[in-house]
Amino acid sequence: MNTSTALLLADLTGVAVFAASGASAAVAKRLDIFGVVFVGVVAALGGGIFRDLVIDEVPPLAFGDWRYAVTAATVAAAVFWLHPQLARLRTTVLVLDAAGLGLFTVTGTLKALDAHVPAVGACMIGMLTAIGGGLGRDLLTGEIPVVLRREIYAVAALAGSIAVALLNLIGLANAAWLTAAAVLVFALRLVALRRRWSAPVPAMRPPRTGVRGPQG
Secondary structure (H helix, E strand, O other), rough: OOOOHHHHHHHHHHHHHHHHHHHHHHHHOOOHHHHHHHHHHHHHHHHHHHHHHHHOOOHHHHOOHHHHHHHHHHHHHHHHHHHHOOOOOOHHHHHHHHHHHHHHHHHHHHHHHHOOOOHHHHHHHHHHHHHHHHHHHHHHHHOOOOHHHHHHOOHHHHHHHHHHHHHHHHHOOHHHHHHHHHHHHHHHHHHHHHHEEOOOOOOOOOOOOOOOOHHH
């Protein structure tokens, strides 16, 4: 299997996983079948469309290759019909989202590097590719986007994209090591959820109470 085929399979797997994540979130909000499929497609393809536009790959693969849209829509529709068998949808959404985060981090960073984007820019593109679909999903389902909360989300994607850039730099960007980078993101996200790790937030001072005394 050559590199381009491996990237395509990883990309389509990420599309399927994020489509399931988006559709599961839409089912939990009790949207109709069109809403479920639409949210699933946006979650699956949003990050990849952003990536392709930034690296000047026009039209984006989501529009130029029918397999992307068909995969996303088929998986989302399957989730709509099979959701009674998916116990505890919230847990399902979180696990699928973590898996998609890892896959899209790797493929997004690699595609940026292949397009001769410098390493720092490639890491940013990889992170934004990974979080773009989840951002669209949360906005469409009326949730505060995960990336804006205290949870470790974008940080996990950034760590994975840095790992991919380093592997590429030292010549170890093969299937085994790239899979390890995706697993790193997946594991970091799930461990952060399990242990309730969070990014720091600004300390809020309590409002002042009482009446000031006379001055002078």
